[in-house]
Each structure stands twice: as structure tokens, then as C-alpha cells.
Amino acid sequence: MDEELYAVNWFDLKRPKLYDLYSQLVYPHVKAVGGKIHFKGVVTEKIKGPDENDRQMLLIVNYPNATQFLSMLNNRMFILKSVLRIKSVDYFTFGFTKRMGSGPQSLDFPVPYEGNSCYLLHHFQTKNSPSKSLYEMEEIMSDCQLTVHYMGFKAALVGRASDEQQLRTQPFLMDGISILQGKDKNQLLTLLEHKEFQKLSSRNLSNNIYHINRTI
DSSP states (O other): OOSOEEEEEEEEESOHHHHHHHHHHHHHHHHHTTOEEEEEEEEEEEEESOGGGOOSEEEEEEESOHHHHHHHHTOHHHHHHHHHHHHHEEEEEEEEEEEOSOOOOOBSSOOOOOOOOEEEEEEEEOSSOHHHHHHHHHHHHHHTTOEEEEEEEEEEOOEEOOSSSOOEEOOOOOSEEEEEEESSHHHHHHHHHOHHHHHHHTTSSEEEEEEEEEOO
């Protein structure tokens, strides 16, 4: 409960303007508990993977710990504003991940990304240790001269239960996730052609890979 966590929001948008309003209204609550935006992006191209694991939007928020997150979740104003999220998104999946490896720090003040780098999103499901897979993949990324923006594995799920009902957890579609940065798409694709990456990913139950346009 006291460890730093990265919340991965992976979802479709059905009302973009309403979601933008929701984001503006809830950010003060995120900031009040020490939360920071680490990455936000829109999928621009799917490269491979089962369709049922596809979504349009990725948002990663860095929280100091689960206790702070839960205090935000129980805030009455946050609960009221969250109605806008329910109405603006579709196929919402959510889980906590623990960060591994290198990469930039989370942003104290989220600003639109204006750089020229390209980004590749890879998330996977596995029966093996996702942390071990990510350690191995970090070496391959270095060999391809790619920069890790974020790498993490599933640490916890969020759920709720009442006296009459069993625990219902929020769906999550990944055991591990990587966001890779390169100078262009061709450099990113060298990873997919790397024999060691092909061997490593073949041991996973599923691999979903996308080009993603970073917005924050």
C-alpha cells in the first residue's frame, strides 16, 4: 500500500470533448494526492495482436502509493466528476503497475508534447514472470538503440464489493507494458525484426504492438 505505483488507463473514447472536460476537472484531485501524469497518447496504427486487447487511448498516472489513490477515489467531488468519465469513455480497463528500468520522471505539470520522437507501445500477457521478460527486453531495446519511456508489470487490480456481492475487479488486459522512444518509425521497427525479441515475445500468451502518438 505504501509503494510508488503507476496507474495504467487503457480505453476507447466515445465523447472526446466530454473526456477533455473530465480531465481538466479531476486533475486538481490527482495533484492533491501527489499524482503526476507520466504519459498520455493516442494509438495511430496497430502492428500486431488480438483485437480484443485493442484500445484507442493510453494514460499512465504516477501515484506515491495506493493509500493516496484510494483517498482520492473516496473524495465526494471526485466521485461526482467521475460520472463524466463514465459517459465519455468506452471499454475502460485499469490496473496498477510497478515501474522497472530507466526512463524520464513523471511531469509535475502536464503540458502538450511537442517533440519529434516516435513511440511504440507493447503490452503483453504471459504465464511466465512479466518482470523477467521486461528485464530481457530492456537489453534488446538497448541493442536497437531505443530509449525506454516506461516499462512496468502488473502490481494490483482495483475492485469493489458490497455485503451482498463478491469482489468485482476492474478489467485489465496486460501483465507487462513498455513504451519505447525512437527517432522515427523505422528505428522502432528494428525491435520487431530483432531475433531475440521474436524469441522472447513468442513465449507470451499475447502481444499487442502499436505506434502511439504522444500527447503529454
